[in-house]
Amino acid sequence: MTENPNTSKINSFQKEKNRDEMRKQIITFALMIFFTMIAFFAVMMGTSSTFVIPLILILAVVQVGFQFYYFMHMKDKGHEVPAALIYGGIFVTALVILTFVAITWW
C-alpha cells in the first residue's frame, strides 16, 4: 500500500472534517423534512391551485438540489462529470415533459 499517494492516517483533522460534513447533512435533512411538511400542508389547506402547484414544484426542486449537492456530494471536488450527466438528464427531462404535455394540448 505504500505506493498509494492517497493513503494517510485518519488524523484528528480528517475526523473533524467528517463530523463537520455530517452536521451540514443533518441541517440539510431537517430542511428537507420542513419543505415536505410545507408542501403537504399547502395542499391539505386547499389553497388555490394556481398558487399551490408552482410552490410545491419549487419546494421539490430545492429538496432534490440538497439531495444531489449535500447527500450525493456533488458540491465536492471532482464531480464535474457527474454534474454534466445529471444536468444532461434534466435537459432531456424538460424536453420530454414539454413534448408529451404539448401533444395532449392539440
Place this chain on the structure above:
Amino acid sequence: MSQDHSLNPETMPQDPSKATMEGKHKHLGLWIFLGGETVLFACLFGTYLALRNSTAGGPSSQDLFGLELVFLMTILLLTSSLTSVYAIYHMKNNDFKKMQLWFGITALLGIAFLAFEIYEFAHYIHDYGFTFRSSAFGSAFYALVGFHGGHVAFGLGWLITLMVRNAKRGLSLYNAPKYNTFGLYWHFIDVVWVFIFTVVYLMGMVS
C-alpha cells in the same frame, strides 16, 4: 486484487471508496447509470403528465389518493436517505460495525416503505377496482410508481446481498466502493420519490 486491501488506522485513506482506480471507475460508472435513469424516469413522468386526466370514467386521482399514507411513506424514504448518509460517514471513519448497523436501519426503512406501497396498490385494486388496465391514467400511474417501487425492491436486494457477503470481511478498499455506489443509488431513489409525491400525489389532489 492480489494485494491485501484490509484497512487499519495506519493504512486508512481519507475516502476508502475512491482510493483505488477501480473505486473511482465504479463511482463514475454509477453516475453514468444515474444519468440514464434520469432519462428513463423523465419518459415515465412525461407519460403520466400527459395521461393523468384520461380516467375513462374510472376513479380519478382525487377519488383514490390519501395524503396520510403518502406522507408516512415520504418520511420513511427521506429518513432512510439520512441513515445511509450516516453509514457512509462511519465508512469514512473506518468503523465497519456502525456502517453495517446504519445500512441495516436503511434496509428496514426501505422494507417498511415497500410494504406500505404494496398495501396502497392492493387497496386501490380491491376497494376501487383500479388496475393497470382500468384507464390510461391507471397504466401511467402503475408504470411510474411501480417502476419506482421496483427500484426500491432492487436496491434492497442489492444492499442485503452486500451486507451479508461482506459481514465477516470487514471494510476494505475492495468493498468500500461497492457500499458507496449503493449509497448514491439509494439517494437517487429518494430524488425520484420527491418528484413522485409532488407531481403524482400532491398535484393529483390539487387539480
